[in-house]
Amino acid sequence: MSDHEFTRALGYANAALDLLKKSGIPPYPQFYELLYTYATGVNPSLNHRINALFSSGDSPTTSLAETLYNEFLKSDVNDRMSTVSERMQARIEAVHSAIDQAMTTANAYSGSLQSAQGDLERDISPEALKALATRLLAETRRMQDTNRSLEQKLEASREDIAALQRDLDDVRRESLLDPLTKIANRKSFDEGLRTAIAEARQTGNSLCLILVDIDHFKSFNDTYGHQTGDQVLRLVAMTIKSNIKGRDLAARYGGEEFVAILPNTDINGASIVAENVRQAIHGKELLKRSTNEKLGRITASFGIACFHPADTAGSLIERADRCLYAAKHAGRNRVVTEDNLAEITEQTRAGVTAA
CATH class of the missing domain: 1.10.287 (Helix Hairpins)
Structure with a gap:
């Protein structure tokens, strides 16, 4: 797990514990799982229900938490x-x-x-x-x-x-599907990556991994509401899916992060795919359906790593995550690969970031 991924997971954990404490709900494993899932935003139906409870001013109770857990998280x-x-x-x-x-x-x-x-x-x-x-x-x-x-x-x-x-x-x-975006979920991604790595190791063919993170998504979600945020997640998911082909796999990695597995694709080919997705996302102007209000445009940052013979799934993801982290710190709305990671990192340290 990279430092960036660890920090993100720790943030979700702290948010879940804070909600348990504020609500007076005992930190039993099932209630922690409930509010950790809420913090990540990966279950839109659960988030909609809890947000409605918060908006109505109802006080959460242990009984209510048990009901929500049974409804949303017991493995349907x-x-x-x-x-x-x-x-x-x-x-x-x-x-x-x-x-x-x-x-x-x-x-x-x-x-x-x-x-x-x-x-x-x-x-x-x-x-x-x-x-x-x-x-x-x-x-x-x-x-x-x-x-x-x-x-x-x-x-x-x-x-x-x-x-x-x-x-x-x-x-x-x-x-194997994410219920909101209808693309592959994390479980499907984990299986797909293991299979792709095994095949790349056996055949010697190229394999690239793209990590995608929507820029400033939390702020956007807080400003325009979760329904509009869900619309953005679906938009990004479909944009990624429509720009890959064949045996490529697009998946929701967690929260506002997505991933694409590209077998038989080298770093240059993966960069072209990522750049096409980046431009397509930035080129779409968002419209709030309920009011037809123009919400402007969103952007996303991309990190790309290419499989090496000594890689595990974890090490490949970690390198892609480092590239994504560098793209964020370099000003967002950009693609960073292993090939230009050192250059982008040096520019960032020197204070040279693109607008």
Whole structure:
């Protein structure tokens, strides 16, 4: 973890503890997680609910905190996954039961045939032969009915299992998406980066990482409100996503930070992508939907690092974060790569920053 990332995380932690203290809510792990998540702003629905409570003047209580935790942070995805798994298990058990029933009937039918074979090998009267044929016919029809019932149950199970598989796929996709911006979330990014690093190490192909931070976002959010802030986050997310292609991955890293993984891309190619995104963000004038008020333009800062054979995910992120930190200190609204990090840092120390 870089110094910049550590400082940011520590700020979220201190904000969460301050809110716990002011509200008189005990600092149990679940309540700390609740207010830490609120401080990061990664769950817009939670933030909207808590902001509404603060605006109404209601005093937070332990009971209310428990309610909010259960509603927003208890793993809804895990609950849904568990529900689908239980349905899948029930359906599998139903299939096994149907098969067992069919096997029992088939074994009984096989026994009847063997018994009939023994009877036929002896001399039997026409009346006994007729009775035997009638019995075998009835058992054959019962076997046919059992087979039809099994086929119907298997077909219904096949359809149910296919639907359950779709539900599982949906749950997995949702677990990898940021609910606000609809691009990949931090979990998806972590998985994607591990995969990209493993592939780059195996093939020797280039791999670059871009970190993006919206400039002065907290001030903008406080001035124009969280709904407008959410609009900005969605705008930046879609701008990044629309400027990457193929196997590239855009993700929300946390709060107002985003990240892009660019396999098979060198530092120059990554710089072009970042510059295109930077210009596209700066080129959009914001409009407050409720009032049509023009809010001006936003900018973002970018840090880029390229994978080296000795890198881990952590070391690659840390270098990109150092570049992002340098871009912030050099005046924001710029792209800093590993290649020009030393130059930008020296200019900043010398007091030479771009407007």
